[in-house]
Amino acid sequence: DKSARWLLFENNSPIGFVEGTEIKADQNTxxxxxxxxxxxxxxxxxxxxxxxxxxxxxxxxxxxxxxLNVDAGNESGALRLYEKLGMKPKHSWQHFENKAWANS
Known part of the structure; x- marks a missing residue:
């Protein structure tokens, strides 16, 4: 398992985390x-x-x-942060659902 995890603390309390994993199909990523x-x-x-x-x-x-993946509707400022750090969108997709149909 080639994963990495960090916790960020402030005043001895955890305030953030980041976790990474390897993409097995691509050893460069x-x-x-x-x-x-x-x-x-x-x-x-x-x-x-x-x-x-x-x-x-x-x-x-x-x-x-x-x-990384991100919800384009994320209002936390994540998209601005990723772009600030030089990341650029690679793919985009939409997710559809129909809850009414599933309950019929």
Whole structure:
């Protein structure tokens, strides 16, 4: 298992995490499987710190690319952060559902 996890603490309390995994089909790519900062700590640069940690880790083990998935409707500022750090959209898709049909 080539995964990496970091927790970020402030005043001995966890306030954020980042987790990465390997994409088995592509040994040149690291994947950010999850990142999060508690609401009261958002907007203080902690998300950027976490991403820079995992970017540095992937660079140190020779990964040339880093990928992650994000909801385009995410209102937390995640898209701006990813773009600020040089990430660019690679794919886009839409998710459809019909709850009424499933219950009929």
């Amino acid at each position: 690291g994947y950010v499987a999850g990142i999060g900062v508690i609401p009261s700590a958002q907007g203080k640069g902690y998300g950027e710190i976490l991403l820079r940690w995992i970017f540095a880790y992937y660079a140190a083990i020779g990964r040339q690319f880093i990928e």
